[in-house]
Amino acid sequence: MAITVKDKIFNLETENTLYQMKVDRFGVLNHLWYGEKTDCCMDYLLDYPDAGFSGNIYEAENERTYSLNTLPQEYSTSGVGDFRISAISVTHEDGSNALDLRVREYQIKKGKYEIPGLPAVYAKEDEAETLEITLKDTATEAEVILKYGVFEKEDVITRSVVVKNSGKTPIVINKVHSMCLDIPYGDWEWMHFYGRHTMERQAERVPVLHGISESSSSRGTSSHHQNPAVLLCEKDCTETNGHCIGAALMYSGGFQAQVEKDQLEQVRLVMGIHPDTFEWTLEAGEAFYTPEVILSCSTTGFAKLSQNFHHIIRNHVCRGTYQLSSRPVLINNWEATYFDFNEEKILNIARQASKLGIDMMVLDDGWFGKRDDDCSGLGDWFVNEKKLNGGLKALVEKINAMGMKFGLWFEPEMVSEDSDLYRNHPDWAIQIPGRKPMRSRYQLVLDMSNPEVVDYLYGVMSAILRENHIEYVKWDMNRSISDWYTATLSRGRQMEMPHRYVLGLYELLEKLTSEFPDVLFEGCSGGGGRFDAGMMYYCPQIWCSDDTDAHERTFIQYGTSFFYPTSTVGSHVSAVPNHQTGRITSIETRGVVAMAGSFGYELDLNQLSEEEKAVVAKQVTHYKEYQSLIYNGDYYRLANPFEDGMSAWSWISEDKKTILVQGVLFRAKPNVLRKTLRLMGLEAKKNYKIAGTEEVYTGVALMSGGVLLQRAVGDDVSFEIVLEEI
Known part of the structure; x- marks a missing residue:
């Protein structure tokens, strides 16, 4: 068994690692170990002095060496003497915020738990085990259930939290992280993946400093600027040697990962929904479910850790027909035409692509509504017949007749003020009454927390997919979110909206991917602005970056590879001079870099020389020959x-x-x-x-x-x- 319990010690064992906790004599759940298997209880390392002013729980009487402020906690709380960063903070009806959690019971179950309304790592009953530990507050009816999914073969442990209000009065959750990990040993550094639009996931490795370091996003999405995945590693860790721990949050909204080194040189990592854009009122009898953290540990360096994440995401996160199967090599018209196209331009690109062995033609932004630039049309998901005078169905049939599949771009979560949708439903856009909304890319955001919006989008998108032979959807999202307000919630509950937005997004994605499992959905958010394991549950590939420059892409794809498998990385050969940097690289180099992902092209093939077209044909053949190895092979950063x-x-x-x-x-x-x-x-x-x-x-x-x-x-x-x- 992967999970064993003896003498109040919980052992979660994978093929190469041990995760160990212990219920101490006061009922507090202590974290003991996460590393290589030791075949013994690691509580002998708990040797703590009387650290001045740390404070002691009441039951410890005058035992000053027992303090929640110095002991490694499995799930840290606020208000009861642990002054380090907390994983949870609540406000009770009397206005107090103390939460003193003690172990009440536990359960071990076969298979992997699910999370209502949220993506989660999945497994067959014989592929994983679940541990649930119920903690209860000493003074109220608040309960916290810690959930652990153990994937023994994959060296992966998943973590999620349920907060239950078993009392008779409401509780306000101010902060609830999905994971707390205390590490009382070692000299640690941490790696996070920062960036900006067209420069995502730049790897930065720095020492864990005394105090608090943070990687986070409060933008409503996981963002270009920080990725919801971080590494802790000992200073001597390399690709092939050393102890490292990775944590990736399966969530596509605002997140927070904090690392603290305390007065005793101990390190704590917490990760979950960003508290600046979150609050949740939990009525009597209700429960709140946090998103899931995927956790893995390697004692043989980064390469093994990355492979653990690649395997779990590819085999137990991604879904649908294209989860493990080969993917079509595609041509996207965006950088070839931008908004300036008609049916004949698209057909000309498709004809040339078909001759070169490319499998799919993708029609990007501009095919719908009144959409000749980025200032109008979003929300009006009907064909612009001035551009496609034969309609979408006729275009699809003509491209299918060339032996090619057809894909289509949507930006479902957005609305233009110059659109029929906005004129009919201005209340569906996120904006605070009495204030002018912030525009970005001259567009507003639809209120995905509103069920009417989700129903509308499902209706128009599913109709297009039913009526046309579309085999690929590029799902874009091109701005950060502010002005949080919804008429669907009362005044005191407005900060529930950012999380409810994500739940609405997931609901829409679940409906569409369930109804159309043979459609390849690719996520996109101005490139890699929502490149996270939560989206990968619905979209087995995500457009890695709007920067298609081959040189810059090597840096972006390097950082991406620490957590995310090659098969999830949308990567294309584009024109030169490159549209983002002006750099000129050979078509051979552009091809090699794009092959380190889900391969395609984004240029007008008709503008290439005959020699370059011959190279493209060879690249397509070569990629198809090695696609299975590229997707399924063990990946190494050399x-x-x-x-x-x-x-x-x-x-x-x-x-x-x-x-x-x-x-x-x-x-x-x-x-x-x-x-x-x-x-x-x-x-x-x-x-x-x-x-x-x-x-x-x-x-x-x-x-x-x-x-x-x-x-x-x-x-x-x-x-x-x-x-x-x-």
Whole structure:
């Protein structure tokens, strides 16, 4: 069994790790250990001094070494003497906010728990176990249920929390995080993934400082600016050595991850919904469910940790027909035409794409309503017949006749003031009465907490999908959210709206993906502004970034790879000079970088030379040959683009016999030795042949000495090496 309990000690064991907790003599749940298996109780490490002014619970009498402010807690609370960051804060009817939680009972169940209204990691009954520990406040009827899903084979533990009001009066939840993790040992650093539009998930590794560090978003989405996934690692941790812990929140709204180093050098990590845009009134008999955190630990470095997340997301988060199957290579018209297109322009792009072996034509923004720029039309999901004078159905049929699938862009959550929808339902847009709303990209946001809005969007979108042979939907969302207000909630409950917005979004996605399981839904939010595991439950791929520059994409995809599998990364070859940076890179380099994701093109193929078209045809064939390896193989980061002057990565097949190595050398320098690249994950004593040559090397040679790369001629030169075990 993955979960065992003995002498009030809870052991959650995976293939390589142990997560351990203990109920102490006062009923407090202490965290003991998260790391390699030890085969013993780790409470012997709990050796605490009388740290001045820490405070002691009443039952401890004059035992000054017992303090909630110094002991490692499994779920920290506020108001009762733990002055570190708390995981939960509530206000009772009398105005007090103390919450003193003690263990009441526990249950072990086969299979994996579900979370009403929220995405969660799923499993068959024999693939996971669930532990539920019920904590109760010492003075009220407030209860907190800690839920743990243990995936033994995957080295993954999921965490979620349920807050129950078993009393007779309301409780206001001011903050409720999904996870608290106390680590009383080690010298830790943390890695977060910051950025901005067109520069998402830039990896930053820094020491955990005394005090509180934070990665968060209060923008209504998980955001371009911080990603809801963080790493803790000991200072000596590398890709292949050392202790590291990763946490990824399955939530697409505002989030908060805080790390604190306390007076005794202990580290605490909490993660969940951002409290600045959250409050929830819990009436008598009601329960509140938090989003889920995916937690994993590696004692052999970052590569193993990343692979754990890749495997769990691909196999137990993503769903639908395209979860594990190959995906179509697509051509998107956005950077080829922007809003300036008609049916013939789209057909011309599709004809050329079909000749080159591309599988799908995607029609992006501008096909609907009065939509000739980004100032009008959003919300009017009917065909703009001035552009598509034969209608959408006729266009789809013509493209299908070329042997190609058809995909369509939507931005369902947005509305333009210049639209029929807004003129008919101005009350459906998020705006505070008496105030002018903030515009962004000259658009407003629909109130997804309003069931009427969800019903409207489901009605118009499902009708389009039923009436036309559409096999792909690009779901975009192009702004941050402010002006939180909804007429559907009373004055005192307005700050429930940001979370209810996310619940409405998930409800709409669940309806559509359930009804149309064969449609490939791709998430997008100005590129990678909502790139999180919550969206991946509905969309098995997400547009990684609006920056399609191959050089910059290596940095973005490097950070993305720490948590998210290649198959979830939407990545395209675009035109040069690049539309975001003006940089010119070869079509070979653009192809190699885009292949490290769900592959496609975003340019007018008719503008390419005959030589470039031949390269595209070869790229499409090559990608299809290796797509299964790229999606399912173990992924390794072989170079850090922030430090090494190049970016390099590889995939190793499940049977360990095929290795695909790719990368980009950033700058050519004269009169230097060729670069060597050390590989990872090979069998040390096996022999490997480099495809297309007679060169054979041992695994230990390739991992210790490396492989010689080509000499770079020019900047941003790509390379690819295929090795086969012999």
